[in-house]
Amino acid sequence: MNPATSAAVPRLHPKARLQRDDVRKRDVLLYPEGLVTLNPTGAEILGLCDGVRSLADIVATLEQRYGASGLERDVTSFLEGLAAKGLVLYGG
Amino acid sequence: MEAKPLWLLAELTYKCPLQCPYCSNPLDFAGARFRTELTTEEWCRVFREAKALGVLQLGLSGGEPLLRPDLETLVATARELGLYSSLITSAYRLTKDRLAALKRAGLDHVQISVQAADAELSDRIAGTVSHRDKLAAYRYTKELGFPLTVNVVLHRANLHQVEALIRLAELLGAERIELANTQFYGWAFHNRDALMPTKAQLDAAWQVVQRERARLGTRLEIVWVLPDYHEQFPKPCMGGWARAYMTVTPAGEVWPCHAAGRITTLRFETVREHPLEWIWRESEALQRFRGESWMPEPCRSCARRAVDFGGCRCQAFLVTGDAGATDPVCSLAPHRPVIDAAVAAVERATAARIAPPSLTYRAAPASRALAAKE
Numbered sequence: 001m002n003p004a005t006s007a008a009v010p011r012l013h014p015k016a017r018l019q020r021d022d023v024r025k026r027d028v029l030l031y032p033e034g035l036v037t038l039n040p041t042g043a044e045i046l047g048l049c050d051g052v053r054s055l056a057d058i059v060a061t062l063e064q065r066y067g068a069s070g071l072e073r074d075v076t077s078f079l080e081g082l083a084a085k086g087l088v089l090y091g092g
Numbered sequence: 093m094e095a096k097p098l099w100l101l102a103e104l105t106y107k108c109p110l111q112c113p114y115c116s117n118p119l120d121f122a123g124a125r126f127r128t129e130l131t132t133e134e135w136c137r138v139f140r141e142a143k144a145l146g147v148l149q150l151g152l153s154g155g156e157p158l159l160r161p162d163l164e165t166l167v168a169t170a171r172e173l174g175l176y177s178s179l180i181t182s183a184y185r186l187t188k189d190r191l192a193a194l195k196r197a198g199l200d201h202v203q204i205s206v207q208a209a210d211a212e213l214s215d216r217i218a219g220t221v222s223h224r225d226k227l228a229a230y231r232y233t234k235e236l237g238f239p240l241t242v243n244v245v246l247h248r249a250n251l252h253q254v255e256a257l258i259r260l261a262e263l264l265g266a267e268r269i270e271l272a273n274t275q276f277y278g279w280a281f282h283n284r285d286a287l288m289p290t291k292a293q294l295d296a297a298w299q300v301v302q303r304e305r306a307r308l309g310t311r312l313e314i315v316w317v318l319p320d321y322h323e324q325f326p327k328p329c330m331g332g333w334a335r336a337y338m339t340v341t342p343a344g345e346v347w348p349c350h351a352a353g354r355i356t357t358l359r360f361e362t363v364r365e366h367p368l369e370w371i372w373r374e375s376e377a378l379q380r381f382r383g384e385s386w387m388p389e390p391c392r393s394c395a396r397r398a399v400d401f402g403g404c405r406c407q408a409f410l411v412t413g414d415a416g417a418t419d420p421v422c423s424l425a426p427h428r429p430v431i432d433a434a435v436a437a438v439e440r441a442t443a444a445r446i447a448p449p450s451l452t453y454r455a456a457p458a459s460r461a462l463a464a465k466e
Contacts, residue, residue: 015239015267017200019174023096023146030148030176032201032239032268035098086267086310 004055006072008090010079011051016087018046031087045075049088055079095382096146097372099337100175101350102138104163105129105155106342108454109184111219112207114245114280114287115454116350117155120466122459125353129342132162134363136169138340141368143173147338153180153350155342158190164197171198178203180243183229184222191232202233203241203270208249209256217249219453230264241268246297246319247287248438248448254297258304262312269312271301273319277351279454281410282462286448288438294319321431325396326403326419333381333405338372346371348378351406355415381405386416390424 004010012018016031018038027043029036038046048058059072082088106121118126130138139150150170157163158181170177178201179194191202206226207217214223233240242261246254254271261269273294276284301316308314320327330337334348344362347353353360358377361370372378380386384397391402403419411420412427420427441448452458 014237015201017176019148019176021146021148023144028148030200032178032203032241033149035148035176084310086313 004076004079004083004090006056006059007054009051009054010049010058010083010088010090012046012049013087013089018043029082029087036082036085036087042078045078046082049079051091094373095332095335097142097336097338098147099149099151100139100142100147101151101153101337101339102135102166103153103155103339103341103350104135104157104160104166107159108154108156108182109220110156110182110222111453111455112217112245112279113219113283113451113453114247114274114278116275116278116280117454118278118353119282120459120463121155121454122456123463125345126341126343130340130344130363132165134344135162135166138344138363138368139166139170139173139175141363142338143175145369145372148174148176150175150177151180152177156182156184158184158186164193167194167197167199171200176200178241181205181229182218182222183226184220185225186229186232188232188235191229191236191238195236195238199238201241202238203243204229204233205243205245206257206260207244209253209260213250213253219455230266234265239268240264240266241270242266243270243272245272245274246289247274248289248293249287251289251293251297255300255304258300258308258312258314262308266312268315270315270317271297272315272317275317275320277354277406277410279452283449283451284434285438286451288321288434289319290439290442291322291435294322320404320407320421321435323421324423326400326407326422328400329404329407329419332401334372334378335382335401338378346375346378348381349406352377354406355409357409357415381416388416388418390422391418394424 016029019028019030021028027038059075063069063071079088106117106126167177177199179199180203183204204226208214211223215221244257274280274287301314305314330349339347339350344364345360347360360377361375387402391397405415407419408417409415411430418425420431
């Protein structure tokens with residue numbers, strides 16, 4: 001798989017579902033026979049993966065939200081990790 | 093740290109149109125202990141209580157869960173609670189309409205078994221003509237947009253088909269194929285000497301799995317459940333006794349796995365008489381093998397005890413009569429010679445071209461006959 005460009009549009013694989021785990025006070029990504037535990041930032045990134053926003057849009061939204069810059073590498077590597085597990089897909 | 097369950101396997105009924113001789117259901121499934129199934133309201137309460145304890149993954153299983161006419165209601169309740177639901181089914185006579193209704197109710201994932209790659213062998217192993225229904229149901233599953241797992245239990249009569257089975261799952265567009273080497277509990281333990289493969293069969297199948305994994309990458313996940321009689325160390329059974337997983341039986345008993353009811357030295361409580369939370373946290377049976385304090389040597393001082401949790405209590409009970417013994421498949425266990433003898437007997441018989449013993453198929457009359465003999 002080639003690394004995603006900033007114009008790529010990430011979305012959750014339809015098999016995966018974002019879910020609040022009230023008991024353990026965290027967000028998780030559920031999929032067949034498994035789950036990934038998310039930190040608050042991870043959950044926020046996935047919340048922005050709506051199949052419309054591009055990678056660049058997502059980074060810009062987060063940078064604006066936190067008054068930060070240079071988040072692109074963190075966001076990309078987080079999503080690449082999930083893409084490697086087949087949980088995130090990229091559209092163009 | 094206190095154990096919080098993540099997984100609930102809801103065995104909705106032990107009725108099943110298939111008769112697979114390796115069924116993991118209890119040998120006495122047709123007996124009084126399992127007869128009075130939980131009602132819709134009781135199951136919904138179990139789901140609510142499970143979610144409050146920390147459960148996120150729900151398996152709807154059996155027997156054949158499609159035989160419950162309230163399955164759609166149970167799925168809808170699971171979805172409202174935020175549980176990720178998997179239907180674990182034989183797909184016998186499953187229609188596209190029923191599957192679509194389950195999709196509307198919020199079902200997340202479908203797992204359909206197949207007994208072999210071709211209809212003739214698959215129907216023979218299932219004891220019921222069902223292969224055609226399964227192929228149709230695989231197509232419905234993908235047409236309705238479900239993620240699909242193809243599940244195959246592997247044994248002496250179908251291990252040579254591993255490549256064909258993987259190709260079938262690929263062709264069907266499945267996300268996962270579970271190649272589950274037979275674990276010897278329930279009906280499989282009863283039929284062990286007929287089902288157990290040879291080392292050569294296992295080695296050949298494992299070569300295929302490695303090659304196919306390299307070819308398919310993330311397109312198709314190939315899960316290979318280890319044949320533990322042929323391993324050196326035990327499996328980390330259920331990730332530890334009553335640590336993250338529970339099974340609720342059709343009549344509401346709570347077990348730490350789907351085989352534990354066979355351990356006659358433990359008394360399992362039911363959700364009809366106690367809240368799930370009390371059963372999980374306090375009941376004697378679920379406390380009995382939690383953590384490490386129950387472990388005998390060689391487990392107690394073994395570095396692997398945090399890896400395999402002492403292996404499987406059900407296997408210890410079945411093979412040694414003592415649920416607290418070290419898992420006999422462990423090469424360090426005092427009872428390992430019993431396992432080696434079972435494996436060696438199959439190798440010898442195969443080398444001498446002696447036909448395997450005949451199979452006892454899973455069916456109510458056989459269940460009652462076996463229970464009467466005990």
